Amino acid sequence: MARELGQHCELRRLNKSRIELGLSPTHRHLQMKPAQDKLQQALNDYFGRPMQLTIDLHEASVDTPAAAAQRRNSERQDRAVAAVEQDEFVREVIDLFDATLIESSIKPV
Structure with missing residues (x-):
C-alpha cells in the first residue's frame, strides 16, 4: 500500500x-x-x-508516476492493436471469414 x-x-x-x-x-x-x-x-x-x-x-498538476505508467501502457496497447490490424495475414483472415478483431484479446509484448 x-x-x-x-x-x-x-x-x-x-x-x-x-x-x-x-x-x-x-x-x-x-x-x-x-x-x-x-x-x-x-x-x-x-x-x-x-x-x-x-x-x-489536491488535484495533480503534473503526471504522477502511476498516471505516467498508465499512459505508457495505453500507448503500448494502441501500438500492439495497430500492428495486429496492419498485419497482412490478419487482414486476409478477416476478409476471408468476415471476422472481427477483438482488441481486448491483444496484449503488447
Whole structure:
C-alpha cells in the first residue's frame, strides 16, 4: 500500500528535512496511517536521515508516476492493436471469414 500511495502522489516540495506530496482526492483511500508510516520510513532510508512527510489532498498538476505508467501502457496497447490490424495475414483472415478483431484479446509484448 505504501508503494501505491507513493505512486499516486506528486512531489510538491522537497528540502533537507521535509517532503510534501500531493494526492488526488480520488485516491484518498490510499492515505491510510500504516501506508504513510511505511512510505515515510522508506523515504528516511532512501535519504539516510529523518524526513517529515506531509501528504495534502489536491488535484495533480503534473503526471504522477502511476498516471505516467498508465499512459505508457495505453500507448503500448494502441501500438500492439495497430500492428495486429496492419498485419497482412490478419487482414486476409478477416476478409476471408468476415471476422472481427477483438482488441481486448491483444496484449503488447
